[in-house]
Amino acid sequence: DPYAKDPPRHPVLRVNSQKPFNAEPPTEILTDNFITPSAFFFKRNHLPVPQVDPSTYQLKIQGLPGGTVSLSLEDLKSRFPKYIVTATLQCAGNRRSEMNQVKQVKGLNWGIAAISNATWAGPRLRDVLLYAGYKSGGKAQHVHFEGLDKDVTGTSYGASIPLGKALSEEGDVILAYEMNGEDLPADHGFPVRVVVPGIVGARNVKWLDKIVLSEVESSSHWQQNDYKGFSPGTDWDTVDFKSAPAIQELPVQSAITWPAEGAVLDHSLGEVTVKGYAWSGGGREIVRVDVSLDGGKTWQVAKLQGREGEALDLSPPPGRAWAWKLWELSAPLPSGTQELEIICKAVDSSYNVQPDSMAPIWNLRGVLSNAWHRVKVKISE
Ligand code: MTE
Ligand code: MO
Numbered sequence: 001d002p003y004a005k006d007p008p009r010h011p012v013l014r015v016n017s018q019k020p021f022n023a024e025p026p027t028e029i030l031t032d033n034f035i036t037p038s039a040f041f042f043k044r045n046h047l048p049v050p051q052v053d054p055s056t057y058q059l060k061i062q063g064l065p066g067g068t069v070s071l072s073l074e075d076l077k078s079r080f081p082k083y084i085v086t087a088t089l090q091c092a093g094n095r096r097s098e099m100n101q102v103k104q105v106k107g108l109n110w111g112i113a114a115i116s117n118a119t120w121a122g123p124r125l126r127d128v129l130l131y132a133g134y135k136s137g138g139k140a141q142h143v144h145f146e147g148l149d150k151d152v153t154g155t156s157y158g159a160s161i162p163l164g165k166a167l168s169e170e171g172d173v174i175l176a177y178e179m180n181g182e183d184l185p186a187d188h189g190f191p192v193r194v195v196v197p198g199i200v201g202a203r204n205v206k207w208l209d210k211i212v213l214s215e216v217e218s219s220s221h222w223q224q225n226d227y228k229g230f231s232p233g234t235d236w237d238t239v240d241f242k243s244a245p246a247i248q249e250l251p252v253q254s255a256i257t258w259p260a261e262g263a264v265l266d267h268s269l270g271e272v273t274v275k276g277y278a279w280s281g282g283g284r285e286i287v288r289v290d291v292s293l294d295g296g297k298t299w300q301v302a303k304l305q306g307r308e309g310e311a312l313d314l315s316p317p318p319g320r321a322w323a324w325k326l327w328e329l330s331a332p333l334p335s336g337t338q339e340l341e342i343i344c345k346a347v348d349s350s351y352n353v354q355p356d357s358m359a360p361i362w363n364l365r366g367v368l369s370n371a372w373h374r375v376k377v378k379i380s381e
Contacts (some may be wrong), residue, residue, distance in 0.1 A: 003021075003048045006019075006186075007186040010040065012026060014113070016108045020045040020046055022044055024042045024110060024111060025040040025042065027257050030116075030257050030277065031275055035119060036117050038118065044114065045149070045187065047149040047157060059076065059210070060211070062211070063213030064129075064132050065135065066133040073192065076175060080127045080131070081123065081124070083123065084119055084120070084121045085120050085197055087120060087172075087198075087322040088115060088116065088322065089116060089201045091115070091202070093365075093367055095112050095370070095373075096114075096367070097109045097110060099358050099361075099363075100366060102359050105366030107365055112373065114201075115279065115324070117323050118179050119178075120174060120176035121176060121178040124173065124175075125194065126168070126169065128175060129143075129167065129211075134167075138213075140213035141215055143162075143212070143214075144214055145158060145203070146210040147189075147208065148208075149206070158220035159218055159220055161173070165199070171197070172322065173194065173197070174195050175195075175208065176193050189208065197283065198281050198282045199248050199281065200248060200250050202227045202247070224241060224246075225241045228244040228367075229367055230363045230365075231363070249282035250281035250370075251281060251352065252284070252370065253280065253354070253370045254276060254279075254346035255276050255344065255373040256276040256342055256375045257277065258274065258275040259272070264377070265333065265340075265379050265380065267380050267381060269333070270332060270333055271330055271333060272340075273328060274291055274328070274331075274344070276327055276373070277324045277325070278324060278327055279323075280346070283316075285349040286346050286349075287348060287349050288346065289304065289325075289327045289345070289347075290302070290344065290346075291344050292344075293331060300329055301329075303327060303329065304325045305326045306323075338378060339376060339378055340378075340379065343373065344372065344373050345373075357372070
């Protein structure tokens with residue numbers, strides 16, 4: 001069993017698949033903390049978790065004029081300034097189950113919690129590339145990442161990002177050896193993963209083995225034949241994966257974490273508090289979340305929260321909003337009704353909005369699922 005050495009996991013996680021291990025935290029606890037505790041952070045593995053000895057670990061950097069450069073974990077920790085970045089990771093398949101309700105898609109049936117937020121620490125990829133001999137003016141346009149996790153044929157997980165994102169001082173791409181102030185947990189890429197803020201989870205390669213600069217994108221299955229969006233009219237007989245770009249920045253997203261679908265609210269309380277998260281890709285900041293208690297007829301603006309105790313005017317520099325915002329709305333319970341349809345929708349700093357329903361954005365892989373989130377609850381007498 002190639003999965004026999006997988007690490008232990010928290011029993012509260014909702015498991016989507018045991019081997020490989022894929023799980024999300026229960027919705028009700030997802031937004032209890034601005035920083036998701038590592039044990040509750042969603043886990044998305046395509047392959048068995050590799051066993052890596054930190055004392056012999058070597059990160060290889062290839063495709064530079066001077067040839068391959070290898071760095072030990074100690075090199076990464078001692079030779080470069082350590083940056084701390086708070087960034088939300090979201091799987092491209094987050095909220096796939098709602099797309100599944102429109103029409104069957106292929107993929108893990110994620111709920112709304114294939115998204116989490118952590119602090120990550122390590123050297124900037126930019127600094128490591130410059131140290132390894134990167135010079136501008138070359139032909140490279142992409143940076144490939146290869147993991148140490150391998151399938152039965154020996155093929156490892158891989159992905160790539162545009163070189164410009166990796167080199168940008170404002171891109172905040174780091175080679176993280178810490179998550180939430182501790183060594184990276186085994187499930188999240190120990191000893192080193194790349195964190196590419198604002199970019200789809202799939203490019204944040206764990207158990208990083210190799211970095212390669214290249215004129216072309218990664219040839220990995222997960223870059224070429226997966227993690228792409230298509231028209232609702234495209235099916236498995238007609239799909240041409242070459243016709244669509246690989247997902248990088250994700251669209252604006254939000255969801256309701258409280259109350260849960262089917263919850264019964266006590267009428268005598270007179271009030272309901274709705275909670276959730278909102279996030280957008282590419283460093284676009286969430287500027288507003290609208291909440292409706294009546295299926296979209298009327299709307300109220302939710303209160304946005306940054307990091308605990310942090311005033312929102314201390315928000316990140318423009319274009320570098322890597323972390324989600326939690327939000328909350330308390331409102332009187334509407335009278336004369338026994339059922340509420342609660343809806344949320346977010347707006348980002350480019351005024352991008354979420355579509356109102358899933359059918360027009362349905363796609364065969366069930367990715368980019370970001371329609372208004374709707375939760376139906378009952379009100380007790
Ligand atoms: N990196 C490796 N090496 N192997 C993987 O299976 N899965 C990717 C990405 N990096 C993956 C990987 C996907 S699809 C996602 S969504 C994120 O890791 C999930 O990161 P997490 O498990 O830390 O939440
Ligand atoms: Mo993912």
